[in-house]
Amino acid sequence: MEGPNGIVYQGADEWFSSDGVDGDGPQGWRLDVVTLLAVIGESSIAEHAQVITASVLCLLPRIIPAPQALLKPSRPQRLPETTAKMTGVYSGVALDTVSFFANILHPLDELPALGFKVLEIKHRDRNNAGGIEVPPQSPINGSVFFSRFRSNGRTNTSLSLAARSIKGPPPDALEDEPTPIRGRATGLSAAFSEDIEAGPNPPPQGITRRQTMKEKVQDFVANPTLVNKSERPAIPATLWSPIHILEIFSALLTYGIIGFAVSQKDGTAIIAVTLMAAASSVVGLASWWRPILTNRSHTNKVPDGDIIIRTREGAFLLVKCTEEVARELYSGTEECDYRVSGQFYRALMGLGTFLLMASVILLGNCKWNSQIFVSGAYVVLNGMYWALGLIPKRYFWDLSRYECKVITPEDSLNAEKETDPNDPREGNKSFTRTLWWAIRETKRTAWVHRNGAAPNTPQWQMWLNEAEAAAKAGDRKWKAVARKDEIMKMTDDEIAKIPSTVPARAFDEAEQAVPAIQIHPQDREQGKGGAF
Structure with a gap:
C-alpha cells in the first residue's frame, strides 16, 4: 500500500499504518486524543476537590487531570455530609446527617449491620469552656504546683485563653517559689511555656507553648499570613497529606514537560502546558478555602453533648462528649471560609475557562514527541488521583485536635x-x-x-x-x-x-x-x- 507521501507499506505496516502527513509520528500515527486525556478523570478530581483547594499549594502552577471539575458556577458553603439519623441524648437535637469531619473520625460505613459501639471524643488541649486544659491545683511547700501542658498547636477559632483563667502570684513573685519547671520562673517565655498554673485569673501575656517546626509549616500551608494573632483553621489539611505530595509532584512534572518542549523547540507545547498550569492556579485561587467549625461563645452550664447515631443498616453509635465537641463535630455547621469574594470568584472562573479552552486547542497541535510526553503525564496523574481514593480520609486532615477512644463495655461487644x-x-x-x-x-x-x-x-x-x-x-x-x-x-x-x-x-x-x-x-x- 502506498501512503500519501509516496511511501509503500508492506506486511504489518500495511495493516497498522495511518494516512499521516509530514510531522506525524511513526507510520503516520497521530495523538489527537491528547486533548481528551487532559479532561478525563473528572470524578477523581471532584472527590478530592475540597482537600486540593484547602491549602496554599493549590496555587502551584501545574497540570491536573480534568481541571474543569473545579470550574463550578457556585462554591459549596458546607462540607459534604453523610446520611444517618443523629440525636442528642440530653439536648434533643435531631438531624438527618453526620458532618464531614465526624465521619472521618468514625467512618459510619465501617459499622456492620446491627452493630453497636461506644466512643469517647474529647479535646486534647481544651476544657469545657474552650480554654487550656490544666489539672487542679496541688499545694506543694505552700506554693502552687505548675502542671505540664501540651496544646498540640491547636487554638480555638473564637474563644481566647481567658475562657479558662489562670490564677497565682504575679510572674515576678514566682522567682522565689520552688517549682518543678525547668529554669527560673521569670524565664517563662516561649522556650519554657509548656508549664502553666491553674486558677481563675488570666495568664501572663505570652505564656503559650512554642510550636514545633512542623506545626509552623503546616500553619503556613493552611493559612499563609505573617500576622501572629491570626486564627488558624480548627482542622487544617495535614502537612504530609498525600494530596500535598501529589501536588508538588505534578508541579515538578509540569516543569519537566516544559523543559522537554524547549529542547524539542516546540513552542506550541510550551504555550499549551503553560496555559494549562496557569488555569489550575487561577481555579485554585478562586476555590481556596479553610474550614471554620462552630463553637460556643458563652460558658453557660449546658447538658452533656452525648450523641447517638443510627445508620440505615440498624447499627448504633454512641458518642460520649462535651457540648463543645458536639457543637463542633455534630450539631454545628462546618462553614467554608473562602479567600476571595463571590464577584472575584466568578471573574476567576471565566479566566480559568478561557485558559483551559486555549490550552486544549494548542495541545492537539503539539509535535509528536511532546504529545507522547504530555499523554504519559496525564495517564500517570489520572492513575495517582484514582489511587488517592483508596486512602482513608483521616490521612488528609489534621485531626489531632480530638482524642477518640473506643469504650464499648465488654457485654456490649459483637452486637452484629x-x-x-x-x-x-x-x-x-x-x-x-x-x-x-x-x-x-x-x-x-x-x-x-x-x-x-x-x-x-x-x-x-x-x-x-x-x-x-x-x-x-x-x-x-x-x-x-x-x-x-x-x-x-x-x-x-x-x-x-x-x-x-x-x-x-x-x-x-x-x-x-x-x-x-x-x-x-x-x-x-x-x-x-x-x-x-
Missing part, C-alpha cells in the same frame, strides 16, 4: 454476631437487642422517638418504659427480646388496662417543642404541643 448459641432470642443478633444495648448505656429513651428508632405504638411505648426502668436499675441482663415478643402479642386494650409501673418523668431532658406553624392542624385542634 451471635453471642450465645444456647439462647435463640437474646443470643442472636437483632435490631431489638442492639436498641436495648444502646438504651442500657444511655439510660434514656426520649431519644428513641426523636431518632425514629422505634414505632410509636402502645406496645413499643410499654417496652421502652420497661427498658428505661431496667437500664436505670442497672439490670444489664434484662431479657429485652423475650419481653418484646410478649408485649407484641398484647392488644391495645389489654395494654391500656395495665397500670404503668414506670413513674412519669417530671421533665423530658431531650424534649423540644415544635413552633406552632409546624404543628399539624389536627394536633393543634386537640391541644397537642407538637413535641418531636
Whole structure:
C-alpha cells in the first residue's frame, strides 16, 4: 500500500499504518486524543476537590487531570455530609446527617449491620469552656504546683485563653517559689511555656507553648499570613497529606514537560502546558478555602453533648462528649471560609475557562514527541488521583485536635454476631437487642422517638418504659427480646388496662417543642404541643 507521501507499506505496516502527513509520528500515527486525556478523570478530581483547594499549594502552577471539575458556577458553603439519623441524648437535637469531619473520625460505613459501639471524643488541649486544659491545683511547700501542658498547636477559632483563667502570684513573685519547671520562673517565655498554673485569673501575656517546626509549616500551608494573632483553621489539611505530595509532584512534572518542549523547540507545547498550569492556579485561587467549625461563645452550664447515631443498616453509635465537641463535630455547621469574594470568584472562573479552552486547542497541535510526553503525564496523574481514593480520609486532615477512644463495655461487644448459641432470642443478633444495648448505656429513651428508632405504638411505648426502668436499675441482663415478643402479642386494650409501673418523668431532658406553624392542624385542634 502506498501512503500519501509516496511511501509503500508492506506486511504489518500495511495493516497498522495511518494516512499521516509530514510531522506525524511513526507510520503516520497521530495523538489527537491528547486533548481528551487532559479532561478525563473528572470524578477523581471532584472527590478530592475540597482537600486540593484547602491549602496554599493549590496555587502551584501545574497540570491536573480534568481541571474543569473545579470550574463550578457556585462554591459549596458546607462540607459534604453523610446520611444517618443523629440525636442528642440530653439536648434533643435531631438531624438527618453526620458532618464531614465526624465521619472521618468514625467512618459510619465501617459499622456492620446491627452493630453497636461506644466512643469517647474529647479535646486534647481544651476544657469545657474552650480554654487550656490544666489539672487542679496541688499545694506543694505552700506554693502552687505548675502542671505540664501540651496544646498540640491547636487554638480555638473564637474563644481566647481567658475562657479558662489562670490564677497565682504575679510572674515576678514566682522567682522565689520552688517549682518543678525547668529554669527560673521569670524565664517563662516561649522556650519554657509548656508549664502553666491553674486558677481563675488570666495568664501572663505570652505564656503559650512554642510550636514545633512542623506545626509552623503546616500553619503556613493552611493559612499563609505573617500576622501572629491570626486564627488558624480548627482542622487544617495535614502537612504530609498525600494530596500535598501529589501536588508538588505534578508541579515538578509540569516543569519537566516544559523543559522537554524547549529542547524539542516546540513552542506550541510550551504555550499549551503553560496555559494549562496557569488555569489550575487561577481555579485554585478562586476555590481556596479553610474550614471554620462552630463553637460556643458563652460558658453557660449546658447538658452533656452525648450523641447517638443510627445508620440505615440498624447499627448504633454512641458518642460520649462535651457540648463543645458536639457543637463542633455534630450539631454545628462546618462553614467554608473562602479567600476571595463571590464577584472575584466568578471573574476567576471565566479566566480559568478561557485558559483551559486555549490550552486544549494548542495541545492537539503539539509535535509528536511532546504529545507522547504530555499523554504519559496525564495517564500517570489520572492513575495517582484514582489511587488517592483508596486512602482513608483521616490521612488528609489534621485531626489531632480530638482524642477518640473506643469504650464499648465488654457485654456490649459483637452486637452484629451471635453471642450465645444456647439462647435463640437474646443470643442472636437483632435490631431489638442492639436498641436495648444502646438504651442500657444511655439510660434514656426520649431519644428513641426523636431518632425514629422505634414505632410509636402502645406496645413499643410499654417496652421502652420497661427498658428505661431496667437500664436505670442497672439490670444489664434484662431479657429485652423475650419481653418484646410478649408485649407484641398484647392488644391495645389489654395494654391500656395495665397500670404503668414506670413513674412519669417530671421533665423530658431531650424534649423540644415544635413552633406552632409546624404543628399539624389536627394536633393543634386537640391541644397537642407538637413535641418531636
